[in-house]
Amino acid sequence: MKRLFVSAWLIAMLAVGTSSAQSGRQELVPAPLRSATAAAIPAHPSPLNIPGVQFPRIEADLRVTFQFKAPDAQKVQVSINNTPFDMTKGADGVWTYTSEPQAPGYHNYWMVVDGAIVLDPATNAFIGYGHMCNGFEIPDAGVDFYDLKDVPHGDVLIKNYFSKTANSWRHIFIYTPPGYESNTSTRYPVFYLQHGGGEDERVWIEMGHTNLILDNLLAEGKVKPMIVVMETSAVGPPMPMPAPAGPVGSGPAPGARPAGGFRGFPAGGGPYGDLMINDLIPWVDSHFRTLADKDHRAMAGLSMGGMITEAVGMSHPDKFAYIGLFSGNRAAMFGQATPMAQTPDGAALPPLDLKTLYNGAMANPAEFNKQVKVFFFSCGSLERPENLLTHQKQLINAGITNSYVYVSPGTAHEWQTWRRSLYVFAPLLFK
Numbered sequence: 001m002k003r004l005f006v007s008a009w010l011i012a013m014l015a016v017g018t019s020s021a022q023s024g025r026q027e028l029v030p031a032p033l034r035s036a037t038a039a040a041i042p043a044h045p046s047p048l049n050i051p052g053v054q055f056p057r058i059e060a061d062l063r064v065t066f067q068f069k070a071p072d073a074q075k076v077q078v079s080i081n082n083t084p085f086d087m088t089k090g091a092d093g094v095w096t097y098t099s100e101p102q103a104p105g106y107h108n109y110w111m112v113v114d115g116a117i118v119l120d121p122a123t124n125a126f127i128g129y130g131h132m133c134n135g136f137e138i139p140d141a142g143v144d145f146y147d148l149k150d151v152p153h154g155d156v157l158i159k160n161y162f163s164k165t166a167n168s169w170r171h172i173f174i175y176t177p178p179g180y181e182s183n184t185s186t187r188y189p190v191f192y193l194q195h196g197g198g199e200d201e202r203v204w205i206e207m208g209h210t211n212l213i214l215d216n217l218l219a220e221g222k223v224k225p226m227i228v229v230m231e232t233s234a235v236g237p238p239m240p241m242p243a244p245a246g247p248v249g250s251g252p253a254p255g256a257r258p259a260g261g262f263r264g265f266p267a268g269g270g271p272y273g274d275l276m277i278n279d280l281i282p283w284v285d286s287h288f289r290t291l292a293d294k295d296h297r298a299m300a301g302l303s304m305g306g307m308i309t310e311a312v313g314m315s316h317p318d319k320f321a322y323i324g325l326f327s328g329n330r331a332a333m334f335g336q337a338t339p340m341a342q343t344p345d346g347a348a349l350p351p352l353d354l355k356t357l358y359n360g361a362m363a364n365p366a367e368f369n370k371q372v373k374v375f376f377f378s379c380g381s382l383e384r385p386e387n388l389l390t391h392q393k394q395l396i397n398a399g400i401t402n403s404y405v406y407v408s409p410g411t412a413h414e415w416q417t418w419r420r421s422l423y424v425f426a427p428l429l430f431k
Helices: 008-017 210-219 267-287 304-313 365-371 385-397 415-428
Strands: 064-069 076-080 083-086 094-098 105-113 116-118 125-128 131-138 155-163 168-176 190-194 227-231 297-302 322-326 374-380 403-408
Touching: 064 076, 064 105, 105 415, 155 267, 168 210, 168 267, 190 267, 190 304, 210 227, 210 415, 227 267, 267 304, 297 304, 297 415, 304 322, 322 415, 374 385, 374 415, 385 403, 403 415
Parallel strands: 190 227, 190 297, 297 322, 322 374, 374 403
Antiparallel strands: 064 094, 076 083, 076 105, 105 116, 105 131, 125 131, 155 168, 168 227
């Protein structure tokens, strides 16, 4: 599978991007990867299937076999990550398809029956691509940092609060760490975690396994106990989905501008930024035992959620000391950075315009370094990481010393990238 290929050039660049040579910088600890000696996992039903249902089945070679009963249909396809594949009809009216080997991690899929999107009743339903989808999970042999383990577990709460900004009730997921209920005198830092385009507040639990990742990191003593708040960024009419910019999983094309203003969230984050600052944060601080100051508050998001994090966080350095952009750094992926592959060896990188970059948040580098303790961005190695790595070098050259880059080996714009990003980002928080 091409996703597992990591070039020697990229390995060298990863070493540059995660360097901790600057004084006071924390060391990035990469997410665990599959061991070459890990035993293959036998064929088995997808763990996301309804109990007792055999298909979709994950084959031993990581292909996936789908079955769907539709005896009267003329054409049935299975759409895997938004790419349709024709299924074959059997004499019993059951349609079958076996895919090519799939990359480890979570994948969305759905059925297309005579041109209509139909959910497969064999599995649970999850939101993605702006509608409900089915899902399957490919195991990553020997990797268990997002698995359910016999360790102390936090709670995932579902809460509602009223937003005056939106003039509506809001639905949020909140993770509280193990011991929150019993340690009634302890107060906790808060991490606000954003979903991507076409998703909502539930995905960081259902697909991202945030609670399990943090439970396991806590059990190993690698992170501080924290509250995590997951809220949808939708305020008012639905936000347009981005236009395709290249092959599925390729990430944004160089210079591409997604549709619907997707690239250009206004300074402050627009209506959602107002809601977050004026309603959400005060509500969380008044209903949970939080440490209600910027040094104990973080914000991160994936893809579109990274862009929202950038717009809100970089406009409010008095509110957030930790900012994470997972596959969502506009300046690097669409803006001022010059790709390292296009920069001649030994040539000086062009300087950044700090008066306009990130809405001027870095105009005074020394002040920004004091306000924001960690400015983190990440992507998969198949998402043009040279742009991010170049961007970090430009930031360092400009006097911004608090930036960190993580590149997930062998992955694209997908949940395995973002699970790993969370694993790497969380230990940097609240130190």
